[in-house]
Amino acid sequence: MKVTLDKAEKIIAAAKKKAAEIDTKMNIAVVDEGANLVAFVRMDGAWLGSKDIAIKKAKTARYFDMDSGEIGKLSQPGGALFNIEHSNNGLITFPGGVIIKNSDGEVLGAVGVSGSTVENDHEVANAGAKAFS
Amino acid sequence: MKVTLDKAEKIIAAAKKKAAEIDTKMNIAVVDEGANLVAFVRMDGAWLGSKDIAIKKAKTARYFDMDSGEIGKLSQPGGALFNIEHSNNGLITFPGGVIIKNSDGEVLGAVGVSGSTVENDHEVANAGAKAFS
Amino acid sequence: MKVTLDKAEKIIAAAKKKAAEIDTKMNIAVVDEGANLVAFVRMDGAWLGSKDIAIKKAKTARYFDMDSGEIGKLSQPGGALFNIEHSNNGLITFPGGVIIKNSDGEVLGAVGVSGSTVENDHEVANAGAKAFS
Amino acid sequence: MKVTLDKAEKIIAAAKKKAAEIDTKMNIAVVDEGANLVAFVRMDGAWLGSKDIAIKKAKTARYFDMDSGEIGKLSQPGGALFNIEHSNNGLITFPGGVIIKNSDGEVLGAVGVSGSTVENDHEVANAGAKAFS
Numbered sequence: 001m002k003v004t005l006d007k008a009e010k011i012i013a014a015a016k017k018k019a020a021e022i023d024t025k026m027n028i029a030v031v032d033e034g035a036n037l038v039a040f041v042r043m044d045g046a047w048l049g050s051k052d053i054a055i056k057k058a059k060t061a062r063y064f065d066m067d068s069g070e071i072g073k074l075s076q077p078g079g080a081l082f083n084i085e086h087s088n089n090g091l092i093t094f095p096g097g098v099i100i101k102n103s104d105g106e107v108l109g110a111v112g113v114s115g116s117t118v119e120n121d122h123e124v125a126n127a128g129a130k131a132f133s
Numbered sequence: 134m135k136v137t138l139d140k141a142e143k144i145i146a147a148a149k150k151k152a153a154e155i156d157t158k159m160n161i162a163v164v165d166e167g168a169n170l171v172a173f174v175r176m177d178g179a180w181l182g183s184k185d186i187a188i189k190k191a192k193t194a195r196y197f198d199m200d201s202g203e204i205g206k207l208s209q210p211g212g213a214l215f216n217i218e219h220s221n222n223g224l225i226t227f228p229g230g231v232i233i234k235n236s237d238g239e240v241l242g243a244v245g246v247s248g249s250t251v252e253n254d255h256e257v258a259n260a261g262a263k264a265f266s
Numbered sequence: 267m268k269v270t271l272d273k274a275e276k277i278i279a280a281a282k283k284k285a286a287e288i289d290t291k292m293n294i295a296v297v298d299e300g301a302n303l304v305a306f307v308r309m310d311g312a313w314l315g316s317k318d319i320a321i322k323k324a325k326t327a328r329y330f331d332m333d334s335g336e337i338g339k340l341s342q343p344g345g346a347l348f349n350i351e352h353s354n355n356g357l358i359t360f361p362g363g364v365i366i367k368n369s370d371g372e373v374l375g376a377v378g379v380s381g382s383t384v385e386n387d388h389e390v391a392n393a394g395a396k397a398f399s
Numbered sequence: 400m401k402v403t404l405d406k407a408e409k410i411i412a413a414a415k416k417k418a419a420e421i422d423t424k425m426n427i428a429v430v431d432e433g434a435n436l437v438a439f440v441r442m443d444g445a446w447l448g449s450k451d452i453a454i455k456k457a458k459t460a461r462y463f464d465m466d467s468g469e470i471g472k473l474s475q476p477g478g479a480l481f482n483i484e485h486s487n488n489g490l491i492t493f494p495g496g497v498i499i500k501n502s503d504g505e506v507l508g509a510v511g512v513s514g515s516t517v518e519n520d521h522e523v524a525n526a527g528a529k530a531f532s
Contacts, residue, residue: 004177036181040173044137048169048301049329052354077343090352118346167300168447196448210476213517219489221451270443302447306439310403314435 001102003032003109007132008039011100011111015128019043019115026115026124027054030100033108035062043115050114056090057097057125058112063088065107068097069122096121098129108132134235136165136242140265141172144233144244148261152176152248159248159257160187163233166241168195176248183247189223190230190258191245196221198240201230202255229254231262241265267368269298269375273398274305277366277377281394285309285381292381292390293320296366299374301328309381316380322356323363323391324378329354331373334363335388362387364395374398400501402431402508406531407438410499410510414527418442418514425514425523426453429499432507434461442514449513455489456496456524457511462487464506467496468521495520497528507531 003011008030019026025046030038037058042051060068072093074081085091095118100109113125136144141163152159158179163171170191175184193201205226207214218224228251233242246258269277274296285292291312296304303324308317326334338359340347351357361384366375379391402410407429418425424445429437436457441450459467471492473480484490494517499508512524 005174006177009174034181036175037173037184038175040170041138041142042169042171044139047330048167049326049354049357051170053350056353072348076348083349085349085352092353093349094347165300167298167302169300193448197446214493215471215475216482216484216492217452219484220455220491221448224448271440272443275440300447302441303439303450304441306436307404307408308435308437310405314433317436 001108003030003038003100003132005038010131011128012039012041014131015111015113015124016041016043018124018127022120022123024116024120024124026113026121027051028124028128029054029058029112030128031058031062031109031112035059038109046115053092053114054096054112056092056112057114058110059088060091060093061097061099061110061112062107063091065099067095067099068093068112069095069118094118096125098122098125100129100132134241136163136171136233136265138171143264144261145172145174147264148244148246148257149174149176151260152257155253155256157249157253157257159246159254160184161257161261162187162191162245163261164191164195164242168192171242179248186225186247187229187245189225189245190247191243192221193224193226194230194232194243194245195240196224198232200228200232201226201245202228202251227251229258231255231258233262233265267374269296269304269366269398271304276397277394278305278307280397281377281379281390282307282309284390284393288386288389290382290386290390292379292387293317294390294394295320295324295378296394297324297328297375301325304375312381319358319380320362320378322358322378323380324376325354326357326359327363327365327376327378328373329357331365333361333365334359334378335361335384360384362391364388364391366395366398400507402429402437402499402531404437409530410527411438411440413530414510414512414523415440415442417523417526421519421522423515423519423523425512425520426450427523427527428453428457428511429527430457430461430508434458437508445514452491452513453495453511455491455511456513457509458487459490459492460496460498460509460511461506462490464498466494466498467492467511468494468517493517495524497521497524499528499531
């Protein structure tokens with residue numbers, strides 16, 4: 001089971017639906033097992049700067065097989081992974097990047113969302129990730 | 134009239150249809166008036182390296198308001214624009230980037246396609262651009 | 267209504283006037299709706315390193331449709347957007363980037379100023395943004 | 400004698416005048432003795448991708464104290480400076496970058512212009528450089 005384009009489009013459709021429900025305008029990115037971009041959309045009026053952030057959140061989540069916000073807890077001053085954001089041409093380590101798993105718990109890719117508060121970003125990314133099956 | 138997400142999705146659907154018809158696997162990118170990415174898809178099995186090329190072709194076309202291949206004719210050794218590819222964090226100047234115009238001829242964005250021969254890339258991009266209306 | 271060169275020059279003239287009034291030497295940048303540079307000036311004796319900062323402040327403001335300093339409040343250690351500066355080839359998130367709006371509140375571009383204290387930078391950028399009409 | 404902002408603005412005004420006379424839309428950049436940007440304008444409707452090219456042409460000219468097109472003659476395949484464009488984060492070595500000299504022939508900066516044919520770009524840059532005195 002892979003993050004095919006067909007599945008990525010389902011993920012994006014679910015994320016867009018959630019984004020509309022909570023009245024936000026999002027940038028949404030989906031990456032596969034190789035952390036390579038499969039699909040991306042910028043909703044009308046969404047922040048231009050969130051395009052790069054959505055993609056980086058998705059990559060960050062897949063790079064370390066955990067939601068982006070988990071890494072952010074460790075990258076704070078004094079933390080074990082302080083300033084890890086300097087690696088990989090730039091990580092984004094606050095919430096909004098959510099891993100995509102199969103039923104065995106294997107990580108197959110990730111969704112990255114940016115355009116609102118980090119809570120909303122995470123909620124929308126989560127709605128996307130849940131549409132994978 | 135703008136390259137909204139709705140229109141970008143129609144462009145991508147038309148490009149995907151043409152890609153399937155000619156039995157190719159493509160990366161397809163759409164940028165708006167500001168040369169900012171609106172939507173992107175990588176078809177299953179399409180070359181990983183073509184992701185960046187599709188995006189750069191779309192940007193290149195919008196940067197100079199002409200199809201990417203037109204610039205490539207001028208950027209050859211001895212040509213007027215030799216090595217222009219070093220600008221703008223990297224241009225791609227062979228065919229596959231096609232401008233999107235309104236009925237007045239104003240350039241509103243561009244489509245970039247990569248994944249096959251440049252002739253096929255251009256044909257698929259063109260099919261996408263024609264779906265804009 | 268767009269940030270044409272004519273309007274950008276009015277913005278820069280107003281910003282330069284304010285900079286002179288408060289006895290500072292500034293780098294001043296104006297970007298349009300697509301976050302693309304329209305005009306830039308470096309006043310005599312202004313810091314060389316502020317050139318890139320002024321441009322990045324303007325882009326940052328337009329990328330997120332808010333003044334650059336607003337983002338800086340959230341990107342501190344422990345903040346919701348910690349290290350967001352790693353995105354978009356580098357953001358500058360302290361004050362001095364001010365959005366340009368039309369009378370309907372739509373963001374059409376931004377001004378970025380760097381060369382003095384962040385308070386002065388913001389004041390000069392603000393004087394520039396107010397000259398847009 | 401230096402390329403002050405006042406002089407850079409005169410250079411840009413002269414270049415804009417020439418650009419209008421020959422019915423072109425240009426990006427125009429002026430750099431000083433240190434190859435640092437002093438002023439930049441993008442005329443309405445000028446190519447977005449020419450922004451970076453205008454700045455790189457001006458820098459290229461000042462980096463080597465000769466018009467950008469002179470370097471392009473040497474950077475061709477088989478030439479002495481083949482692919483020199485890879486240095487300095489990207490050079491542009493076709494015409495449109497013109498050095499600014501004082502009456503003793505000392506190079507004090509450069510003008511870079513992009514937005515039309517290289518002949519037009521050079522003509523406009525030259526008109527700008529001649530306004531320096």
